[in-house]
Amino acid sequence: MDLIENIDLKNLMESTYNAISNFQIRALYEGKDDILKFGRFSEEDYNFILDSLLDAETERNLILKKLMGLPPLILEEIVEKVEYDKKKLVPTVEYLTQQGYVEKLIEIKTEIKKVKNKEGNLIDKEIKIEIVRYQAKSLDNSFRENYFEPVSLVFENNFCCNCGYCSSICPVGSITVTADDLKIDSETCIKCGLCFSVCPRSFPSEHIFTVLNKLNPNLKDGAASNYYINAYTASTKSDEIKEVCQNGGIVTTLLYYLLKEKEIDAAIAVTHSEDIWRPKPIIIENVDDLYKTAGTKYANSPSLTILNEAQKFDKIAVVGTPCMMLALKKGSIYPIGTPFFNNINYTIGLFCMESFSYDNVINISTEIFNKKLENILKMDISGGKFIVKDKNGEEAKVPLKEVTSLARDVCHYCSDLTSEFADISVGSIGSSAGWSSVITRTKVGNDLFNKLINGNLVEVKDLAEVKPGFGLVKKISGIKNSKCKKIEFNVKK
Numbered sequence: 001m002d003l004i005e006n007i008d009l010k011n012l013m014e015s016t017y018n019a020i021s022n023f024q025i026r027a028l029y030e031g032k033d034d035i036l037k038f039g040r041f042s043e044e045d046y047n048f049i050l051d052s053l054l055d056a057e058t059e060r061n062l063i064l065k066k067l068m069g070l071p072p073l074i075l076e077e078i079v080e081k082v083e084y085d086k087k088k089l090v091p092t093v094e095y096l097t098q099q100g101y102v103e104k105l106i107e108i109k110t111e112i113k114k115v116k117n118k119e120g121n122l123i124d125k126e127i128k129i130e131i132v133r134y135q136a137k138s139l140d141n142s143f144r145e146n147y148f149e150p151v152s153l154v155f156e157n158n159f160c161c162n163c164g165y166c167s168s169i170c171p172v173g174s175i176t177v178t179a180d181d182l183k184i185d186s187e188t189c190i191k192c193g194l195c196f197s198v199c200p201r202s203f204p205s206e207h208i209f210t211v212l213n214k215l216n217p218n219l220k221d222g223a224a225s226n227y228y229i230n231a232y233t234a235s236t237k238s239d240e241i242k243e244v245c246q247n248g249g250i251v252t253t254l255l256y257y258l259l260k261e262k263e264i265d266a267a268i269a270v271t272h273s274e275d276i277w278r279p280k281p282i283i284i285e286n287v288d289d290l291y292k293t294a295g296t297k298y299a300n301s302p303s304l305t306i307l308n309e310a311q312k313f314d315k316i317a318v319v320g321t322p323c324m325m326l327a328l329k330k331g332s333i334y335p336i337g338t339p340f341f342n343n344i345n346y347t348i349g350l351f352c353m354e355s356f357s358y359d360n361v362i363n364i365s366t367e368i369f370n371k372k373l374e375n376i377l378k379m380d381i382s383g384g385k386f387i388v389k390d391k392n393g394e395e396a397k398v399p400l401k402e403v404t405s406l407a408r409d410v411c412h413y414c415s416d417l418t419s420e421f422a423d424i425s426v427g428s429i430g431s432s433a434g435w436s437s438v439i440t441r442t443k444v445g446n447d448l449f450n451k452l453i454n455g456n457l458v459e460v461k462d463l464a465e466v467k468p469g470f471g472l473v474k475k476i477s478g479i480k481n482s483k484c485k486k487i488e489f490n491v492k493k
């Protein structure tokens, strides 16, 4: 067990003893037969998960003891005051809050900031800033820690973005997720709450990763588009990819390189289903199949439902929208500080302002553009317009605001434009036609993109040096951030 040094035995034993009574550990312990019968996790996996949960819960108890008696502090102050690995400490403080051991105290401060008005003149604007402090509660003997509901709660409150992660993680296969539905079989559910722990829409986790990024000296501050290593505008050099891609063909070129160089055995991406323009999550194992994944489908895809199928591969890459990237990131720290899907070597995130239900993609095509969906060759969002190109080569465009009212409601609870929690993020905002904006976020993502540059597979320029460039990415990120609605659960009693 990777526990802190200098911990006395009595303290450790007490914390381990408390951990055993945790609801999640009990549910998994009691559900062992059902879990093994279902077959998603082998006995070895099962023991590993249970051991890891026990370790993580013991550590939570130890951290809670260190928080006791401290005044209300923001996360950065807690990192300064409490001697502990910050990558464990920061997420644990939020988890303890969700379990009811720590209280979140919110203060709203008003600041005056100089901003440019429509005429370009500097004016004073009142900005509200939320300061969140955490303080361990003093609890009496009647205290019971919060039990995590299955994610039906997230879906029933209309917050579910249908990423599909919960259905892959459920140890007894009780969850079915499609692009617009989520069902839980209450007969087979063992109430372990694992789905709730990992769900990007259950309790917030973005601030945890942002604080950890802020404390990482190797990252630059990208303002509303979060921390990053490098930002480029880039275009593929492959004519084959240029034929089929959405913007600069960077996502397809990344997958091409990874598959060709055998840095991955497979990738999770999206293709058309039998209904054209309805996205279908797909596992691709070779370059020949890659080209059918290129291009943007604006209906949402429940891509993470197939993570399980991809378990048979040792090394995979996952392409997805920001909500999926957040789900993968959250699942890498909760509930056990160990990723369930430790074969994910690369996460490639797309920019995403909103997505549409498949029905509304049909409506956009037929009602707004008066074109049959099957005749449309390409859909695109660029320069504030929604653009469609049909098979006769005709192009039509409408102002984006004419289609945004058709976006999925759940997208209004999303603050992330640029896949802030992926290894590498790719989008069109900021770049010219035929080019993509590329933001490397982690060493893994940065090293990968350098291999594309050094292998002469892409043409690149600095995103800060082109127009509209990084400035526009940050500006639109800020707009998405400020418009984002807050998730507040209406818990049925």
Ligand SMILES: Cc1cc2nc3c(=O)[nH]c(=O)nc-3n(C[C@H](O)[C@H](O)[C@H](O)COP(=O)(O)OP(=O)(O)OC[C@H]3O[C@@H](n4cnc5c(N)ncnc54)[C@H](O)[C@@H]3O)c2cc1C
Residues within 6 Å of the ligand: 244, 245, 246, 247, 248, 249, 250, 251, 252, 253, 268, 269, 270, 271, 279, 293, 294, 295, 296, 297, 298, 299, 300, 301, 303, 319, 320, 321, 350, 351, 352, 353, 354, 355, 356, 381, 426, 427, 428, 429, 436, 437
């Ligand atoms: C729903 C949606 C909304 C978007 N909104 C914006 C936006 O507002 N601003 C912006 O700058 N960029 C947006 N993008 C990203 C943009 O459309 C391009 O995907 C990105 O610029 C990469 O271009 P490329 O040429 O490198 O990709 P390509 O090489 O063409 O590869 C595209 C990749 O996207 C994957 N993909 C396609 N559709 C989906 C889907 N529905 N869900 C998950 N993966 C998918 C494919 O599997 C493929 O791997 C959006 C993408 C999606 C899917």
Ligand code: SF4
Residues within 6 Å of the ligand: 151, 154, 155, 159, 160, 161, 162, 163, 164, 165, 166, 167, 177, 182, 198, 199, 200, 201, 202, 327
């Ligand atoms: S994990 Fe994804 S699919 Fe599951 S409830 Fe949460 S948002 Fe919905």
Ligand code: SF4
Residues within 6 Å of the ligand: 149, 150, 151, 169, 170, 171, 172, 173, 174, 175, 184, 188, 189, 190, 191, 192, 193, 194, 195, 196
């Ligand atoms: S539905 Fe959720 S709570 Fe129920 S068994 Fe599956 S993961 Fe556990």
Ligand code: SF4
Residues within 6 Å of the ligand: 161, 300, 321, 322, 323, 324, 352, 353, 354, 355, 410, 411, 414, 415, 416
């Ligand atoms: S706007 Fe957010 S929730 Fe909607 S598809 Fe894009 S990333 Fe997912």
